[in-house]
Amino acid sequence: MSPRSARLRNPMAVTAGLALACLIASPASAAETNLDMHCQATPPIGSAQTFDLSAGVDATAPDTVASGSSFSVTLATQSMTVPGSVSGYTVKSIKNITLKAPVPANATLTGTHLSGGSGTGSGTPSVSVTGGQIVMSVPGPIGGGQTFTLPALTLDLTAGASGGTVDTQLAGSGFGSPGLTFTASVPILFVTVSVPTSCYPSPNPVLTSTTIS
Numbered sequence: 647m648s649p650r651s652a653r654l655r656n657p658m659a660v661t662a663g664l665a666l667a668c669l670i671a672s673p674a675s676a677a678e679t680n681l682d683m684h685c686q687a688t689p690p691i692g693s694a695q696t697f698d699l700s701a702g703v704d705a706t707a708p709d710t711v712a713s714g715s716s717f718s719v720t721l722a723t724q725s726m727t728v729p730g731s732v733s734g735y736t737v738k739s740i741k742n743i744t745l746k747a748p749v750p751a752n753a754t755l756t757g758t759h760l761s762g763g764s765g766t767g768s769g770t771p772s773v774s775v776t777g778g779q780i781v782m783s784v785p786g787p788i789g790g791g792q793t794f795t796l797p798a799l800t801l802d803l804t805a806g807a808s809g810g811t812v813d814t815q816l817a818g819s820g821f822g823s824p825g826l827t828f829t830a831s832v833p834i835l836f837v838t839v840s841v842p843t844s845c846y847p848s849p850n851p852v853l854t855s856t857t858i859s
Contacts, residue, residue: 678702678724679853685845686821687830699845701726705814707854713808716756719854721747721814722798730791738831738838741767741786745796746779746817746825752810752858753803755780763797771797779817787831805858812856818846825850 683699707719723745729737749755758773758780769785780801788794803812818825824844832839 683845684848705853727793737790739787743784743828752806757802760797765794
């Protein structure tokens with residue numbers, strides 16, 4: 647291995663841990679559910695690195711609805727900040743953020759929409775439903791040092807049979823099936839390294855629960 651390759655390998659391995667601070671969240675308030683996310687960052691060179699990330703979700707839904715009635719659930723993440731640097735390395739930006747939630751059982755999903763949000767970059771956030779999952783996509787990029795808030799996600803639902811419950815949670819059961827993904831861009835020497843990161847909630851709390859009467 648050449649001296650330059652040796653110098654490059656170590657910094658690029660370090661970038662795997664940079665995703666640890668690429669989403670710094672304020673402590674969750676009493677109205678929010680705190681989420682503990684287990685994450686894995688995979689740099690182009692070097693081994694994958696794991697770390698934990700805490701964030702909060704403010705979720706609102708009715709306690710009880712009648713069978714066949716329409717109602718809405720809103721999930722809103724708290725504000726987050728992209729650090730300008732980590733361990734002496736500049737964080738240029740993060741991009742391609744996706745946040746997933748399964749379509750709730752015991753109800754029919756009739757619509758989804760996004761509202762609010764700020765500082766999410768030039769790309770336009772969007773929401774889609776595929777494979778039984780609701781997927782929020784935020785292209786970014788969001789620059790290092792910037793504070794941003796993801797749009798609130800509202801689900802329009804029709805309640806199913808009486809006696810059931812409609813629960814909402816984030817998706818994700820492992821690194822191969824994540825609920826949150828994003829990519830950090832970090833300049834290292836003469837190149838900018840892209841570090842894909844996958845996270846899943848561990849544990850995965852119920853965010854809202856609505857009883858069908």
